[in-house]
Amino acid sequence: MPPDHRQETHAVHAGRRIDPATGAVTPNLTMSTTFERAADGTLPHGLNYTRLDNPSRRALEQAFAALEGGTEAMAFASGQAATTAILQSLAPGARALFPDDLYHGTRALVKTSFARWGLVAEFIDFSDLVIVTTALNQPAQLVWLETPSNPLLKITDLTAVCRLARAAGALVVADNTWASPLLTQPLALGAHVAMHSTTKYLGGHSDVLGGALVFGADAPTAAVERVREWQKLGGAVPAPFDCWLLLRSLATLPVRIRAQSANAAVIAAWLDTHPKVEHVYYPGLPTHPGHEISRRQMQGGGAMISFEVAGGFAAARTVAAHVRLITRATSLGGVESLIEHRKPAEPPDSTTPDGLLRFSTGLEHVDDLIADLGQALG
Ligand SMILES: Cc1ncc(COP(=O)(O)O)c(C=O)c1O
Incomplete structure (x- = not known):
């Protein structure tokens, strides 16, 4: 899919292709958890085991990346699983900034499990650039943004805050669930990662739970690799049918x-x-x-x-x-x-x-x- 296509075209076509074996127009659903090895032990189709990779998940990840204008995407079993993978990729003792108004589940995760992990979390008002500048006078490993925020719809100036956060050495993740990639594109505005609870607008029919992380071209390679490791080894991945349903929903x-x-x-x-x-x-x-x-x-x-x-x-x-x-x-x-x-x-x-x-x-x-x-x- 040429990257210069518009989002409506990506929504319909990214991650999809006509099946060469049957001519099927809609994507096949690959339920298999395991894939056959050749006699010499190699994997002729590059697929091994569904926790690691699966054609239905791969198609969905390609579509997520195209819609957010990223280079790589990872699908998870829920938005919380996607958030968890980012937090797990940080070393214990890392300093992270979160919005004072944000999804309560993210706050709970940070204040319970990840407090035990050693995460040093601060909650600040990202709509006030003086507060943001003061907080980023000290190095931070993660800046987590949510705009509009849940539930007070506070707006963060993504361009300004991403610039400050990058200067402080932070990985910048924007939870883009409430806007959707059609309304806001955080990667183009300076975030390294766009995060989604795909349970919401991307799924759109209140019938499939999921999460996504989309990485921009300049996201630090080491960070991307650590998150990918948690996705594959931690295993909080979506089932193939959930991926198929989500890909179907993205078209509309x-x-x-x-x-x-x-x-x-x-x-x-x-x-x-x-x-x-x-x-x-x-x-x-x-x-x-x-x-x-x-x-x-x-x-x-x-x-x-x-x-x-x-x-x-x-x-x-x-x-x-x-x-x-x-x-x-x-x-x-x-x-x-x-x-x-x-x-x-x-x-x-x-x-x-x-x-x-x-x-x-x-x-x-x-x-x-x-x-x-x-x-x-x-
Ligand atoms: C902004 C935001 N981020 C993350 C989540 C968590 O997503 P999930 O319920 O898919 O785990 C939600 C859920 O409501 C949300 O509103």
């Missing part, structure tokens, strides 16, 4: 994410004028503090919205209790709209406001979504 990613974002932009503007809504967190709104930066690095405001209702915890619970069309559930990025009252869904150290509802905009008609939110808000 560009149209899904654009339509979902268009719905979200309308809903965010409507929520912003609703008398019972105290605050809307959506980078597509001109009042969002990260709006100008998001216009430079993100195509639109994305499909995730958080909003706070007047009346705090109890009021948020009441709104969530009254949706009819929208589903009350965790997760995001699927074709169906989901709403979640976040505070009770997060661990006790959560700093998320009590009255915050997180909304993952789906592909339903926007008027139906607004009607449902309207009746739930009362």
Whole structure:
């Protein structure tokens, strides 16, 4: 696949080819865990054992790399498995910076398992470049970014922060789950690695768990090799069928994410004028503090919205209790709209406001979504 093709073309064609044996247009699913050796003991097809490599996984990794504009990608069994592989690739005692607002599972991993591993983690506000500069006056081995952040949709200036982080000698990883490669391309803006929970927009149908790491051309070779070692030896790899399902979903990613974002932009503007809504967190709104930066690095405001209702915890619970069309559930990025009252869904150290509802905009008609939110808000 020529690298100069546009993302829509990569989404449909990367990692796919017509099967020379049968002419099958859609990719074959290779369930085999093991591959035959030749009489002399060699591996004629370059394949040995599915934990190490598998044609369905290889195809998916090629598609991930093409979509993010990277040179190499690795697929994992979940987003958390991908994050774990990065953290395991660091030497014990490494210093790492994380956003103060980030997916609570990443924070939990860092504060539990990787605290025991000796990781020295600091949580800072990456939307404030003075704070970032001060924190990076000392060397750091890892800078982990998440933009927009989960759940407060804080925006990090990727170009500025990646420059500072590189100067401090850090490997820069951007969790691009909430934007998707269609809206933001962190590698082109200076990150070494783009990370995804592919469970979300890349999968897009709430039916397959997965994770991905995509490495840019200048990612340090030693770091890439260490992560690859954890993927193969640690073995948190996706099953071939999950890879096949994901590759199938990628073809529609560009149209899904654009339509979902268009719905979200309308809903965010409507929520912003609703008398019972105290605050809307959506980078597509001109009042969002990260709006100008998001216009430079993100195509639109994305499909995730958080909003706070007047009346705090109890009021948020009441709104969530009254949706009819929208589903009350965790997760995001699927074709169906989901709403979640976040505070009770997060661990006790959560700093998320009590009255915050997180909304993952789906592909339903926007008027139906607004009607449902309207009746739930009362
Ligand atoms: C931003 C972000 N990163 C990582 C993850 C973890 O992904 P997974 O649930 O696939 O392990 C999530 C899950 O919600 C997420 O929202």
